[in-house]
Amino acid sequence: MSLSQKVLYLKAWQRCLRSPWLIQTYSFSDIVHKKMKLAPLQERRMIDRFRIWAKGGDGGNGCNSIRRSRHDRRGRPDGGNGGRGGDVILECSPTMWDLSALQHHINAKRGGNGSSKNMIGSRGADKVIQVPVGTVIHLVEGELPSAVEKSSSSKLDPWEIPGTVDTDSSEFSTQSISAEQTSSKVEKKNKSSGRRASRAEEYSTPRTQNFGLPTNSRTTCSIASDKFESDDDDLSDWEEESCEEMEDQDGDDIMGTTCEDESEETELIEYNVAELTEQGQRIVVARGGEGGLGNLSMRKASKITQKGANSDDEVSDDYDHASPSVGLPGSEVVLVLELKSIADVGLIGMPNAGKSTLLGALSKAKPVVGDYAFTTLRPNLGNVNYYDFSLTVADIPGLIRGAHENRGLGHAFLRHIERTKVLAYVVDLAAALGDNKGIPPWEQLNDLILELEYYSEGLSDRPSLVVANKVDEDGAEEVYKELKRRVSGVPVFPVSAILEEGVPELKDGLRMLISGEHTHRLQLDGIVLHQNAAYVSI
Numbered sequence: 001m002s003l004s005q006k007v008l009y010l011k012a013w014q015r016c017l018r019s020p021w022l023i024q025t026y027s028f029s030d031i032v033h034k035k036m037k038l039a040p041l042q043e044r045r046m047i048d049r050f051r052i053w054a055k056g057g058d059g060g061n062g063c064n065s066i067r068r069s070r071h072d073r074r075g076r077p078d079g080g081n082g083g084r085g086g087d088v089i090l091e092c093s094p095t096m097w098d099l100s101a102l103q104h105h106i107n108a109k110r111g112g113n114g115s116s117k118n119m120i121g122s123r124g125a126d127k128v129i130q131v132p133v134g135t136v137i138h139l140v141e142g143e144l145p146s147a148v149e150k151s152s153s154s155k156l157d158p159w160e161i162p163g164t165v166d167t168d169s170s171e172f173s174t175q176s177i178s179a180e181q182t183s184s185k186v187e188k189k190n191k192s193s194g195r196r197a198s199r200a201e202e203y204s205t206p207r208t209q210n211f212g213l214p215t216n217s218r219t220t221c222s223i224a225s226d227k228f229e230s231d232d233d234d235l236s237d238w239e240e241e242s243c244e245e246m247e248d249q250d251g252d253d254i255m256g257t258t259c260e261d262e263s264e265e266t267e268l269i270e271y272n273v274a275e276l277t278e279q280g281q282r283i284v285v286a287r288g289g290e291g292g293l294g295n296l297s298m299r300k301a302s303k304i305t306q307k308g309a310n311s312d313d314e315v316s317d318d319y320d321h322a323s324p325s326v327g328l329p330g331s332e333v334v335l336v337l338e339l340k341s342i343a344d345v346g347l348i349g350m351p352n353a354g355k356s357t358l359l360g361a362l363s364k365a366k367p368v369v370g371d372y373a374f375t376t377l378r379p380n381l382g383n384v385n386y387y388d389f390s391l392t393v394a395d396i397p398g399l400i401r402g403a404h405e406n407r408g409l410g411h412a413f414l415r416h417i418e419r420t421k422v423l424a425y426v427v428d429l430a431a432a433l434g435d436n437k438g439i440p441p442w443e444q445l446n447d448l449i450l451e452l453e454y455y456s457e458g459l460s461d462r463p464s465l466v467v468a469n470k471v472d473e474d475g476a477e478e479v480y481k482e483l484k485r486r487v488s489g490v491p492v493f494p495v496s497a498i499l500e501e502g503v504p505e506l507k508d509g510l511r512m513l514i515s516g517e518h519t520h521r522l523q524l525d526g527i528v529l530h531q532n533a534a535y536v537s538i
């Protein structure tokens with residue numbers, strides 16, 4: 001290194017020492033160029049509830065401009081109007097898997113200001129947020145300015161699943177959103193702020209029941225609408241969970257308030273104000289504000305009013321220099337988005353029963369399979385194509401006895417089967433064989449039904465069948481025969497998911513249930529738990 005090079009090198013170092021940000025820039029740039037490795041889908045936690053604050057863009061300001069010329073020394077107003085702010089729009093997209101790509105704060109762009117020569121400001125750009133198919137919108141604050149544009153509720157209705165999609169015309173429908181209709185679905189929490197107090201009065205309809213929980217803990221929220229009475233435990237969990245989720249993601253402070261702060265206030269939540277169930281459906285959740293008037297429009301407006309007031313009088317020109325108006329702010333809304341996957345068949349079973357393996361055998365889906373419990377941490381969806389029919393199957397994370405008390409992964413994932421047409425109970429025939437200390441299949445079925453019912457009454461009351469998996473294991477054949485003797489009312493399909501044996505017959509069974517040819521339902525009465533009890537076989 002020559003002397004001049006050494007001097008240059010030293011000078012560069014001196015500069016770095018004087019301004020430490022230079023060193024930081026170097027180190028940051030190194031980090032940026034490192035290849036980011038994304039965690040596999042299964043390992044990422046599914047975000048299926050998300051709270052957002054959306055604000056439409058403010059309108060641009062009107063312009064105050066006077067155009068003067070040699071012949072008109074006094075000048076004439078020529079200020080243009082401000083542009084309208086952009087809207088915040090939710091769009092249903094099948095490419096989205098969950099709500100993890102969303103941000104808590106969503107702002108549409110502000111409209112441009114008007115300018116001289118009567119030039120109108122540009123319209124603020126809309127903010128279009130992609131949400132997954134099956135997103136349900138709950139309204140926490142504000143109003144939804146529009147309805148879902150391409151509603152598909154008629155497609156859901158024929159499923160006629162009790163307690164899932166609300167079809168009562170007196171209640172809120174996805175097609176029409178109005179304050180009167182939504183007011184019946186209200187949750188009350190404790191109240192402290194004046195602003196929210198007025199909302200509480202607004203929404204306290206005769207149907208609204210307050211379960212009287214005047215403490216400031218967030219676990220004490222109650223359900224006002226009788227429609228949601230059965231879900232109250234779940235909903236209080238839900239509030240708690242969504243707070244925790246947000247804490248996880250954004251640290252303690254979310255949207256300027258901590259979850260604890262939030263819990264001290266009352267929140268009125270209008271449930272199911274809209275749902276996006278089909279690709280391409282859109283809903284405007286926050287409208288952009290109108291642009292302000294430029295002084296030219298102001299002048300015209302005041303001329304018209306003055307003419308109206310005294311039509312015979314001469315209209316004076318004193319208002320020529322009227323000041324322009326400021327653009328209106330965009331509307332604000334606080335929403336909770338909840339994802340309820342839509343599938344034809346829901347696979348329900350204990351951990352390790354072989355649900356993910358079965359999904360892989362039925363469809364081209366490649367879920368993670370492992371010989372340990374709780375391999376599945378999020379619902380998986382697969383498409384089954386079989387001759388002339390195709391259906392979607394949802395593999396739900398394993399349920400265990402006491403899931404409703406939050407054991408295992410809890411039963412939060414069960415919301416993903418609320419909208420499935422058919423239930424397939426997957427039982428492990430080998431669970432209690434030999435040294436295995438698992439639960440016999442008939443007890444597995446009993447526990448599964450109880451967990452479904454604990455989650456939501458009537459959830460198990462839909463067409464169903466039983467998949468007796470792992471029939472390839474030694475001794476499983478006898479257990480299958482015993483299961484057939486103990487379970488009545490539904491078909492039982494012996495399957496080896498790993499060897500793909502019995503899968504075509506199972507597909508046939510699912511097709512018949514979905515087409516309505518068969519309407520078998522598994523009920524607690526149809527399961528014989530104790531050997532001395534009488535049984536009826538189908």
Ligand SMILES: Nc1nc2c(ncn2[C@@H]2O[C@H](COP(=O)(O)OP(=O)(O)OP(=O)(O)O)[C@@H](O)[C@H]2O)c(=O)[nH]1
Pocket residue numbers: 349350351352353354355356357358368369370371372373374375376377396397398399469470471472473495496497498499
């Ligand atoms: N012998 C045999 N083993 C199977 C069969 N199906 C699945 N298994 C095994 O059972 C274990 C659990 O399978 P998974 O498909 O992960 O079970 P799961 O029900 O999805 O489990 P969770 O993710 O915990 O809910 C794996 O080791 C599979 O290889 C089968 O038909 N026969």
